[in-house]
Amino acid sequence: MPAMLAMENAAYVIGSYVVTLGAIGVYAVSMLARARKAARSVPDEERPWK
Amino acid sequence: MSTWRIARLIAAKDLRVEWRSRVLINQVLPFATLVMVMFAFALDNNDRVLTRVAPGLVWLATMFSLLVVVQRTFAVETADGALDALQVAGVRPGGVFLGKALALAAQLAALELVLMGAAVVLYRTEFQAGGVVLLVTTYLAATTGLAFVGTLYGGLAAGAKGRETLLPLLMLPVVAPVLIGATRATEAALGTEGATPSDGWPWIGLLTLFAALFGVGGTMAFGSLIDE
Amino acid sequence: MNTMTPPTSTPAPASPKHPTSTRFTRALGVASLVGIGWLVAFGLFLSPNDRVHKTGVRILYIHVPSAWLAYLAFGVTGIASGLYLWKRTRSLMWDRLAGASAEVGVLFMGITLVSGSLWGRISWGTYWTWDARLTTTAFLFVTYIGYLAVRDLGGTHQQRARRSAVMALLAVLEVPLVHYSVKWWRPLHQNETVEEGKLSGLMLFSLFVGIISFTLLYVWLVMHRQRVLALNDQVDDRGLDVALAARREES
Numbered sequence: 451m452p453a454m455l456a457m458e459n460a461a462y463v464i465g466s467y468v469v470t471l472g473a474i475g476v477y478a479v480s481m482l483a484r485a486r487k488a489a490r491s492v493p494d495e496e497r498p499w500k
Numbered sequence: 501m502s503t504w505r506i507a508r509l510i511a512a513k514d515l516r517v518e519w520r521s522r523v524l525i526n527q528v529l530p531f532a533t534l535v536m537v538m539f540a541f542a543l544d545n546n547d548r549v550l551t552r553v554a555p556g557l558v559w560l561a562t563m564f565s566l567l568v569v570v571q572r573t574f575a576v577e578t579a580d581g582a583l584d585a586l587q588v589a590g591v592r593p594g595g596v597f598l599g600k601a602l603a604l605a606a607q608l609a610a611l612e613l614v615l616m617g618a619a620v621v622l623y624r625t626e627f628q629a630g631g632v633v634l635l636v637t638t639y640l641a642a643t644t645g646l647a648f649v650g651t652l653y654g655g656l657a658a659g660a661k662g663r664e665t666l667l668p669l670l671m672l673p674v675v676a677p678v679l680i681g682a683t684r685a686t687e688a689a690l691g692t693e694g695a696t697p698s699d700g701w702p703w704i705g706l707l708t709l710f711a712a713l714f715g716v717g718g719t720m721a722f723g724s725l726i727d728e
Numbered sequence: 729m730n731t732m733t734p735p736t737s738t739p740a741p742a743s744p745k746h747p748t749s750t751r752f753t754r755a756l757g758v759a760s761l762v763g764i765g766w767l768v769a770f771g772l773f774l775s776p777n778d779r780v781h782k783t784g785v786r787i788l789y790i791h792v793p794s795a796w797l798a799y800l801a802f803g804v805t806g807i808a809s810g811l812y813l814w815k816r817t818r819s820l821m822w823d824r825l826a827g828a829s830a831e832v833g834v835l836f837m838g839i840t841l842v843s844g845s846l847w848g849r850i851s852w853g854t855y856w857t858w859d860a861r862l863t864t865t866a867f868l869f870v871t872y873i874g875y876l877a878v879r880d881l882g883g884t885h886q887q888r889a890r891r892s893a894v895m896a897l898l899a900v901l902e903v904p905l906v907h908y909s910v911k912w913w914r915p916l917h918q919n920e921t922v923e924e925g926k927l928s929g930l931m932l933f934s935l936f937v938g939i940i941s942f943t944l945l946y947v948w949l950v951m952h953r954q955r956v957l958a959l960n961d962q963v964d965d966r967g968l969d970v971a972l973a974a975r976r977e978e979s
Contacts, residue, residue: 459783459850466787466843467772470794471764477835481952482746488959489747490978491966497961499750499955579729652898656878656891668876670895673867674902677909684913706909713901721894 503595510599512604532565554623555686570650593723605647628642631689634697642682645711652718656725742973748955756948770934784850791843793942793975801833809896821891837869860911
């Protein structure tokens with residue numbers, strides 16, 4: 451990664467990518483977990499998108 | 501019963517409750533004055549700084565007090581389910597909204613007078629003869645807007661029992677334009693930093709628009725918000 | 729990027745592992761992952777520095793799509809709330825769409841504010857400036873956090889829907905007032921708004937890829953979120969007893 455290390459202000463640039471993708475990732479994972487939890491008490495036929 | 505008559509009855513009722521309990525005089529006014537003193541502590545004992553920022557501090561203290569008064573005005577209603585009772589009785593929510601807003605505006609207006617007096621005493625604010633018309637207009641327009649927003653969001657938070665903490669979060673972002681507009685117009689009326697009254701009139705436009713929008717919006721939406 | 733969740737791991741559509749995903753959402757998820765992968769590769773490694781923004785341009789590849797998305801999400805919330813309040817289109821589906829979209833919008837608005845501050849630190853030397861656009865964005869963020877709190881207030885689904893729809897429309901009323909009051913408040917700072925420097929063809933292409941892939945990501949997130957909300961509403965409808973029984977069986 452020579453280009454990355456030589457970059458000016460690398461901490462700010464990489465930091466912004468980490469924050470962005472990290473936040474989206476955490477949100478997506480937690481949402482899928484909530485979906486699993488909720489789906490346990492709802493029978494399959496009540497999911498119209500299937 | 502016409503909407504306007506409902507509004508007058510509700511407002512008279514609220515002010516009567518207020519007059520008998522004297523919460524505004526015994527609790528809110530001392531609180532607001534205390535806030536003004538605390539500002540002086542925070543901004544150092546420097547008269548020039550305080551005189552410069554006095555208009556903003558008066559309106560900021562008004563908004564903190566608004567939160568307290570709004571909580572109070574709806575606590576009276578929800579304690580014994582009076583709002584629900586009014587709904588069940590078929591009283592038009594628009595009338596309830598206007599009545600509560602009117603009573604709130606009257607209380608705020610009294611409060612602001614005291615705060616302006618405190619600014620004169622504590623911050624050495626001086627009024628100018630040329631800015632009186634602008635000052636009075638600002639006072640009326642800003643108070644009306646604040647009363648409408650306070651009633652609207654107060655009704656919403658009152659419907660949700662035990663969620664009073666929500667009110668500042670919902671209300672402060674909405675009243676930010678009033679803080680900006682009223683502060684700027686007051687600065688113009690007082691001649692702070694060489695401002696002239698003519699600088700203040702565009703802000704009156706903003707304040708009036710704000711009051712009109714939330715007055716109309718609140719009258720229409722209040723029923724949906726308090727419905728439990 | 730391994731921080732993204734691959735929605736592709738299960739082949740069977742009705743698998744309990746991902747109850748809210750379908751073939752369509754999986755395809756969307758893959759497409760947006762590919763786009764974001766390109767964005768990261770280009771933004772962090774391949775992109776040349778821009779003359780005007782220097783390395784800051786690398787942040788713009790994610791900042792501009794996030795900001796666009798947040799505004800899109802709040803726009804969808806406003807429209808869906810209006811559709812709920814209009815009697816002829818009243819359906820709880822619109823309410824859930826509004827809620828899902830607002831939540832995703834708050835997420836992306838937060839990302840926009842953070843990445844924008846970092847960009848500002850590089851380009852302006854300061855994290856924050858009281859520019860009308862920035863301040864309005866911050867107020868939008870706080871307003872929709874309040875909106876989400878109102879959605880959690882309880883009551884029946886219909887009460888929640890009506891209350892939050894009114895809140896969303898009030899937010900639409902509030903935004904221009906805040907924007908113009910801040911704009912007049914600090915007229916001197918107007919020249920500090922983001923000036924779009926001249927970007928090369930590949931940079932523009934990457935920005936375009938970013939906008940497309942973030943939009944696909946938005947659709948993916950909102951579809952899932954909306955289905956989770958639907959499931960939660962079902963759980964409420966089925967009553968506490970059923971939920972408790974299911975909980976007891978689990979343990």
